Each structure stands twice: as C-alpha cells, then as structure tokens.
Amino acid sequence: MNDRQRQRERWERRTETPLAVASLAYLAGYAVRVLARDLPPGWRDVCLAVVLAAWALFAVDYAVRLRLSGLGPLRFLRGHVLDTVVLVLPLLRPLRMVSVYDKVQRRRDRARLTLYARVMAYAGLTVALLGFAGALTVYHVEYGAPGATIRTFGDSVWWTCATLATVGYGDVTPVTPVGRVTAVGLMACGLALLGAVTGSFSSWLIQVFTREDEKRPPGNPPGAS
Amino acid sequence: MNDRQRQRERWERRTETPLAVASLAYLAGYAVRVLARDLPPGWRDVCLAVVLAAWALFAVDYAVRLRLSGLGPLRFLRGHVLDTVVLVLPLLRPLRMVSVYDKVQRRRDRARLTLYARVMAYAGLTVALLGFAGALTVYHVEYGAPGATIRTFGDSVWWTCATLATVGYGDVTPVTPVGRVTAVGLMACGLALLGAVTGSFSSWLIQVFTREDEKRPPGNPPGAS
Amino acid sequence: MNDRQRQRERWERRTETPLAVASLAYLAGYAVRVLARDLPPGWRDVCLAVVLAAWALFAVDYAVRLRLSGLGPLRFLRGHVLDTVVLVLPLLRPLRMVSVYDKVQRRRDRARLTLYARVMAYAGLTVALLGFAGALTVYHVEYGAPGATIRTFGDSVWWTCATLATVGYGDVTPVTPVGRVTAVGLMACGLALLGAVTGSFSSWLIQVFTREDEKRPPGNPPGAS
Amino acid sequence: MNDRQRQRERWERRTETPLAVASLAYLAGYAVRVLARDLPPGWRDVCLAVVLAAWALFAVDYAVRLRLSGLGPLRFLRGHVLDTVVLVLPLLRPLRMVSVYDKVQRRRDRARLTLYARVMAYAGLTVALLGFAGALTVYHVEYGAPGATIRTFGDSVWWTCATLATVGYGDVTPVTPVGRVTAVGLMACGLALLGAVTGSFSSWLIQVFTREDEKRPPGNPPGAS
Structure with a gap:
C-alpha cells in the first residue's frame, strides 16, 4: 500500500506540469475555435486537434490514476467525483x-x-x-x-x-x-x-x-x- | 416525564423513514399534477390521492406528537413553530x-x-x-x-x-x-x-x-x- | 456626574415604553395617510395629528436628554448622531x-x-x-x-x-x-x-x-x- | 539600509498631507470638468491644469520613492503594484x-x-x-x-x-x-x-x-x- 502511494505521488508530481500545459492548450484551442470564426479551415482543424489531444491526455491520466489506486472503477469514481466531472467537462479544469x-x-x-x-x-x-x-x-x-x-x-x-x-x-x-x-x-x-x-x-x-x-x-x- | 420523553423519542425514531418517504411522495405527486397537465384524469386523481394521503400522515404525526408532549395545543404550537408551518405548507418539509x-x-x-x-x-x-x-x-x-x-x-x-x-x-x-x-x-x-x-x-x-x-x-x- | 447619570437612566427607563408606542403610532398614522387615500378628510386629519403628536414627543425626549447630558448642543449632537438622524426622520426609528x-x-x-x-x-x-x-x-x-x-x-x-x-x-x-x-x-x-x-x-x-x-x-x- | 528606511519614512510622513490634498484636487478638477459642461473655457482650462498638476505631483512622489528604495524599476514595480496602478489611474487613489x-x-x-x-x-x-x-x-x-x-x-x-x-x-x-x-x-x-x-x-x-x-x-x- 505504501509502495503504491509512493508510485501515485510520483505520477502526480511528474504529470502536474504537462497537465497544466494541456489544460491551457485546451482552453486556448477552444477559444480560438469559438472566437475566430473566419479562420481558414486548416487552422480550425489544428485547434480541434489540440483540443482533442489535450482531452486524450486527460483521459490517459485518469486511467493511470485509476489503475494506480488499485480500486474498482465505481469506488474510484465515488472518491474522485471532482476528477470525473473535470474529465467529462475539461472547461472546469481550473477547479483542480x-x-x-x-x-x-x-x-x-x-x-x-x-x-x-x-x-x-x-x-x-x-x-x-x-x-x-x-x-x-x-x-x-x-x-x-x-x-x-x-x-x-x-x-x-x-x-x-x-x-x-x-x-x-x-x-x-x-x-x-x-x-x-x-x-x-x-x-x-x-x-x-x-x-x-x-x-x-x-x-x-x-x-x-x-x-x-x-x-x-x-x-x-x-x-x- | 422521563418516561414520556423516551416514548417521544421512540415515536420519532420509528416515524422518521415513513415521514421522509411521505414527503418525497407528496413532492412527486404535486410535481406530476403540475407538470403533466395532459395526463389522463385517472392518473391525476391518483396523484391527488397520494398528495392527500401524505398530508394526512403529516397531520397524524403532528397530533401524536402533540399528545405525547403532554402540553396544551397553544403551548405546543409556540414551541414547535417550524413543525406547524411545515404541517400547513408541506412543500416546506425539506427544512426539517x-x-x-x-x-x-x-x-x-x-x-x-x-x-x-x-x-x-x-x-x-x-x-x-x-x-x-x-x-x-x-x-x-x-x-x-x-x-x-x-x-x-x-x-x-x-x-x-x-x-x-x-x-x-x-x-x-x-x-x-x-x-x-x-x-x-x-x-x-x-x-x-x-x-x-x-x-x-x-x-x-x-x-x-x-x-x-x-x-x-x-x-x-x-x-x- | 454620577447623579446626572442616574437621572438620565431613570428618564430612559421611564420613556422607553411611551416612545416605542409613539413610534408605532407614528408609523401607523403615516401608513393610513399613505394607503387609505379615499378616507374622509376628518380621519386623515386625525392621522396627521397622531403623526405630529408622536413627532413632538420625540422632540421633547431629545430636548430632555440634551439637557440631562449637561453638554452643549453641538457636542451632544456629535455623540448622538443616530439619535439626531432618527429625530429628523422618525421613519428610521426602528434602528433604535x-x-x-x-x-x-x-x-x-x-x-x-x-x-x-x-x-x-x-x-x-x-x-x-x-x-x-x-x-x-x-x-x-x-x-x-x-x-x-x-x-x-x-x-x-x-x-x-x-x-x-x-x-x-x-x-x-x-x-x-x-x-x-x-x-x-x-x-x-x-x-x-x-x-x-x-x-x-x-x-x-x-x-x-x-x-x-x-x-x-x-x-x-x-x-x- | 536602516538609514535609507528612515529617509523613506520621513519622505512618506512629509508628503502624506500634500498628496491627500492633491488627490482631492484631482477628483474635484475632474468632477468639475465632467459635470459643468457649460463652464466658460477659461475655467475648464483651470480645472485641467489642476488635474495635470496633481498628476505631476503623484509622478514626482513615485519617482522619489523609487529612488529612495534603492531598487531597480522592475523590482520596485513588482513590490508596489497598487502604487503603480494608482499612478496610472489616479481616480483609484482612494484605495491608498x-x-x-x-x-x-x-x-x-x-x-x-x-x-x-x-x-x-x-x-x-x-x-x-x-x-x-x-x-x-x-x-x-x-x-x-x-x-x-x-x-x-x-x-x-x-x-x-x-x-x-x-x-x-x-x-x-x-x-x-x-x-x-x-x-x-x-x-x-x-x-x-x-x-x-x-x-x-x-x-x-x-x-x-x-x-x-x-x-x-x-x-x-x-x-x-
């Protein structure tokens, strides 16, 4: 158990900065798509790709943490309600x-x-x-x-x-x-x-x-x- | 007095769950009557019956507690203002x-x-x-x-x-x-x-x-x- | 000084109830005059009289307390800002x-x-x-x-x-x-x-x-x- | 360092009243210019002069305090964000x-x-x-x-x-x-x-x-x- 906790802490320490960067990238990509409506389609697709990539990163992080916790999905979900909400609606990420x-x-x-x-x-x-x-x-x-x-x-x-x-x-x-x-x-x-x-x-x-x-x-x- | 208090506590312990269920039934019946305006009349009457039955339950509970308190109605009312309000307007039940x-x-x-x-x-x-x-x-x-x-x-x-x-x-x-x-x-x-x-x-x-x-x-x- | 303070306290104790009654009378008289616009003029005059009488009472009370304080008007006013405001605008009396x-x-x-x-x-x-x-x-x-x-x-x-x-x-x-x-x-x-x-x-x-x-x-x- | 601090305190003590007066003059000049739109142009120019003079005073005070702090402009700015904001928008002076x-x-x-x-x-x-x-x-x-x-x-x-x-x-x-x-x-x-x-x-x-x-x-x- 203690070993698992150390693993989890190491994971969280390492992913902190990439996740923060991904959050900002997600917000920026979403903002550009919403605000710059007359952007050439190529750029709009780039934004969409950034948004989706960031989202995929969030999902991977969630999955790894679920695995490291050693709990079943339901029990993990119950103890990490905010994390789950934030995974589904990444715009709420600032809360974390x-x-x-x-x-x-x-x-x-x-x-x-x-x-x-x-x-x-x-x-x-x-x-x-x-x-x-x-x-x-x-x-x-x-x-x-x-x-x-x-x-x-x-x-x-x-x-x-x-x-x-x-x-x-x-x-x-x-x-x-x-x-x-x-x-x-x-x-x-x-x-x-x-x-x-x-x-x-x-x-x-x-x-x-x-x-x-x-x-x-x-x-x-x-x-x- | 001590005997009476024990009786009262037993009553409250036993009625807690039925009253909570009745409160939800009251709210649900009221909601269906208000929202589903094109329900067949039969169902509307069922809702009304549920609402009235729940209300009757609240009244019985109030009467029993008044009896168990050993006080006159007025003195009981003065010490249980919230209970009385909630009896008259059961929609305020969540307060209890x-x-x-x-x-x-x-x-x-x-x-x-x-x-x-x-x-x-x-x-x-x-x-x-x-x-x-x-x-x-x-x-x-x-x-x-x-x-x-x-x-x-x-x-x-x-x-x-x-x-x-x-x-x-x-x-x-x-x-x-x-x-x-x-x-x-x-x-x-x-x-x-x-x-x-x-x-x-x-x-x-x-x-x-x-x-x-x-x-x-x-x-x-x-x-x- | 100590004697004066005792006098003041006695005055305040004695006038408390009459002043509270006068405040309510003032409010009631004002309310009737404002709300019952088609009252016969006689009744409207009665209301006005009640309002003015209550106001006079407030003024007398203020004057007596000024006298009992043994201070000049300006220094009394500075220490009793709320009392003075309430004398000028008796509708604010509830504050006291x-x-x-x-x-x-x-x-x-x-x-x-x-x-x-x-x-x-x-x-x-x-x-x-x-x-x-x-x-x-x-x-x-x-x-x-x-x-x-x-x-x-x-x-x-x-x-x-x-x-x-x-x-x-x-x-x-x-x-x-x-x-x-x-x-x-x-x-x-x-x-x-x-x-x-x-x-x-x-x-x-x-x-x-x-x-x-x-x-x-x-x-x-x-x-x- | 201790000597510098004493100098700074003396400066702040001495400029306090002039700066407060200048703030009021700034606000008054601005108010007159905005509200009295049909003032003769001469008076409007006087108001403008008062406003600009007050602003100049604020700038001088800021410069002297920057000098007395013995810090570079950027480090001073970082430690005195409110002062800098207030220099740029003197209408916010009341905050200080x-x-x-x-x-x-x-x-x-x-x-x-x-x-x-x-x-x-x-x-x-x-x-x-x-x-x-x-x-x-x-x-x-x-x-x-x-x-x-x-x-x-x-x-x-x-x-x-x-x-x-x-x-x-x-x-x-x-x-x-x-x-x-x-x-x-x-x-x-x-x-x-x-x-x-x-x-x-x-x-x-x-x-x-x-x-x-x-x-x-x-x-x-x-x-x-």
Missing part, C-alpha cells in the same frame, strides 16, 4: 488548479503571501479562468440563437462579470437551454469562489487594522483577527 | 430534513465528511428541494396569468436559480400575488441557506490552505481557521 | 429598537434565545419595520409620477423585498429622486442588517452541527463554532 | 487612503472607535470616493453614446449605488466598452469593500449582544465575538 498554483508558489520559495492572500489569489484565478470558459461557451451557444441578446463576445464577457458579481442587470441574458445551464454553473462558482475571495479580503483587512493597533505597544506578535 | 440526513449519514457510519462539508451538503440539499418546490408553485400560478413572462417550467427553474443566487436578471419575473409571495420566500431561503453554503465553503477553503501550511513542520494537528 | 426589544425579552425572563437567535430576531425585525416604512415612502412618491412602474402598494412591497435581498429584478423600479434616495437607504439597510441575519444563521447552523458531533462523547459543553 | 485616514484618527488621539468601526469607516469612505469617481467616469463616457440609458449624472449615481450593493436593477446600464470596464471595476470594489463593511457590521452587532449578556454578571471584560 489549486495544487499547480501551490507548487509554483512553493518552487519560488517566497513565503511572502499570507494565508488570506493565497486564498484570494487561488479563488480569484480560478474564477477568472472559469468565467472566461463560461463566457466562451455562452457566446458559442447564444450568438446565433433567435431572440438572443448576447450577440458579441464583449456582451458575453459583460454578462459573465455581472453574473459572477451577482449583480445581474438583465440587459443581456442567455435564452438557450445550454446557455442557461452554463449560467447556473457560473452563478454557483460566483457565489462560492468570489464569496471566498471577499471573505478572505474582509478577514485580511481586519487583520491589517488589528496589527496597526498593536504597533504601538511593541513586541507582541500580530494576533489573529 | 436535517435529522433524516444526519441519520442516513450516521447509519453508514462514515465520518469522512467534515463539519463544513456536512453543513454544505445539508444546506445545499435543502435549498435544492425548496427551489424545486418553489419553481413548481411559481410555474403553477404563473403560466396562465395575463402578462406572465414565466410560461414554461424551464423558465420557472431558470428564474428560481437566478433568484436563489440573488442575481435577479429580471428577464422573467412573477406577476401574480401568489407567485410573488413564493418568490419572497425563495429569496429568504436563498439568502440564508446559500449564505451558509458559501460561508462554509469559504471556511473550508481557508482550512485547506492552513493545513497545507502545516504540512512541512510535521506533527502539529491542523488548527482551526 | 434594540433596547426596547431587549427589555421585553428580559422582562419575560426567558433566556431560551441564544446569541445568534437574538441577533437574527433583532436584525430581522428592524429590517421588516424599515422595509415597511421604505415601501410606504416609495409608494407615496412614486404612484403618481410620470413613467412610474410602481403603481400599487403591492408593487412597492414586491420591489422592497427584491431590493433588500439584493436580487433586484428591475421589473419595477423607482424613477423619482426621492424614491431613488429611499431605495439607496434601503439597499444599505438590506446589505448590513440582512447580512447580519444570514451571517448569524450560518454561524448558528454550524453550531448545531458541531453540537451534534459532540453528542456522542457526552459531558463536553458545546464548543464555539 | 487607509494611511491618511489612520493618521488623522491618531492625531486627534481619540481611541473611541473600535476595530470594527474603523474597518467600516475606512472601507465605507473608500467605497464612497471610488463610487463617486466611477459615477463620474461612467457619466462622462455614456451620456452621449447612441442607445445610452444613463443620460444624467443622477442616473449615473443611481446606477452606481445599485451596482455597488449588487442589486443591479438593470433599468439603466452602461453600453459603451469603457463604461462597462468601469462597471466591472466598481462591482469588484463593491463586492470586496462593502463585503468588509457588512462583515464588520455583523461582527460588531454580535459583539454588542455578547456584551449585553455579560453585563449582568459584572467584572468580566467583554469577550470577543
């Missing part, structure tokens, strides 16, 4: 980004970022990538729909920002079922991840003010908020 | 789900779920069931109203999600008094229960990052956030 | 309700309500009263305005609920300057007071789940969240 | 206000404000100034745009309030790209800073109620929430 981000941070060995700053950076980055993927998808399914109000990618980004911030003007809204399901997913992310960002910001601000209080009587370590 | 959920969890004896995960699971599940009941009710009272913008069940679900997330696009909104009262109830649930979900998610995220900090100097138990 | 509410609670000597329940009850009650006053004011200034979408008191209440929950559909919105200023005030209250309600609810829910954890190993006092 | 505010507070030597009150005051003031700057900018770029719904400064302020509170009615919304980018910035500020305000308010309210609990058994210092 925490380990990559943390590793980059650690390699530079800069412990300057405090706990709250790290939560904010991770949640903010994740929400930005998910928001970009969501804006792409909504634009893709909406721009040609009858009665659509989201007609340009700019509209889609504007709508995404208003949704993630839970402002929701309603001047542009998705009208297709796929667009609306994507929207509900974005709302959930906006609520959860941006809630974490604002909560951490608030805690950090209180910490800053607490520390200022303690500057005058010197020697005390800055306490928790 | 916490005990059932907890019991299922305990029976499987899996303590894997942490505190925050449990709060998120309970509040998320409750909000999903209440949202479904709310979407049904709003669709039921709105789809035929003059000037209504909520015309299909899909619209109603879309509106429910936008309301619970406090996004509120306003592209579709209820126009009837009953629909608006339901909407206000949904807003209150959305604020309170989804606030609990996002708050717990935020705390859990901070906990994860704190634990990662502590991995390097080994031996310390992971501290609270 | 905390002491009355607490006293009623204490007189019944029921310590059953926990800390979070008390915060929720106070903030919820305040927000309900302020919301009612806001809905009245907005209805009063909007229903006759050109291009208004808020035409009935029902619309106004619906708009108030959507605003306080920060949902903001935008199907009905104020168009007059006074209505919009009232709306901004309501948003601020909604954010702050309902934020306190949901925050307390969330903390209470986590406490409930924590306590359940601790039920099995008996004897421990329920810990903080 | 915390030190000025704190100093004013300290000079009066009134420690009456508690931690939460100070966080609320700082975040509230910052959000008010940023909101004013945002309303000016949006009004400036929108009022002449084709299809614009924000046509007066009043509309712009109303829209700003609804956006900061995340209510987002959508009755008036920006339609130009610059207006929408400003809007996204305002949403971020609204989420983060007003989240800090409401979080602090909530904590303060719980503290008040906790303290009331402890009044009866005298002698205990009021505990944390």
